[in-house]
Amino acid sequence: MRQNPSFAMTDVAELRRVIGENPWATLVGRDAAGMTASHYAILLDPERDDLTVVGHVGRPDDLVLGLGRPEQELMVIFQGPHGYIAPGWYGDVAAVPTWNYVAVHLSGVPEVLDAEENLRVLEHLVDHFENRFPSPRGMWTPPNDEAFVRRLEAGTIGFRLTPTRVTAKRKLSQNKPDEIIENVILELSRDESHPNPALAAEMRRAHDARLAARAQQA
Incomplete structure (x- = not known):
């Protein structure tokens, strides 16, 4: 992704x-046949406070993504809120359609995890998503037994990625006047045909942060 x-x-x-x-990410790697993109849930490493992420892939995705090959980079792409921005929302000025979005690209050589650490990552992944339910089921909740869980783990490859390159972009109409940004947020919030409250909230967050920074500098 070209940085701006x-x-x-x-x-x-x-x-x-x-x-x-x-957390639903795109993993981009390569093997001798070329580049491959796969899609998996990837989480921040719970034991770190940086941009290190952990996850797993099913076999044989580890081979086509090049996991475990020395100096073979993996790119992990996280896509935040995004959506179409109509030129009419800019008012009576010359304008073209565009797309606002948030994206984070992490690149580096992943560390392949051993079986026990992979199990911990899988358990963290299950707990992360199950905890939103009234009656969560963990990795080890019956009828799951140890033999079943071990077979599950054996069919996956866990990894940890501490990125050596980070490219992140938040294209949210920052190059437009305040009144236009406010109107785009309003339109995204009330458009009945294509409502996009998530993008409106992301734009509001970014715009409020800029206004606060501007006030501190005044």
Whole structure:
């Protein structure tokens, strides 16, 4: 993803928020046949406070993604809120349609986990999503037994990625006047044909942060 200084995201806390809220990621790697993209749920490493992520892939995706090959990079892409921006929302000015979005790209050489650590990552993944339910079921909840869970683990490869390259972009109409940004947020909130409250909320968050920073500098 080409970086644009006007839209760059660099704050680690904000990057962690975007990753945490959008765990369904795209993994891009390569083998001798070329590049492959796969899709998995990826989480922030619960034992770290940086941008390290953990996850797993099913066999044989580890081979086509090049996991475990020395110096073979993996790219993990997190897609935040995004959506169409109509030119009419800019008012009576020359304008073209565009697409607002938030995206985070993490690249680095992944560490392949042993079986026990992979089990911990799988358990963390299950707990993360099950805890939203009234009666969560963990990895070890009956009728799951140890033999079943071990067979499940054996069919996966766990990994940890501490990125050596981070490219993150938040293209949310920052290059437009305040009144236009406010109107785009309003339209995204009330458009009955294509409502996009998630993108409106992301734009509001970014715009309010800019206004606060501007006030501090005044």
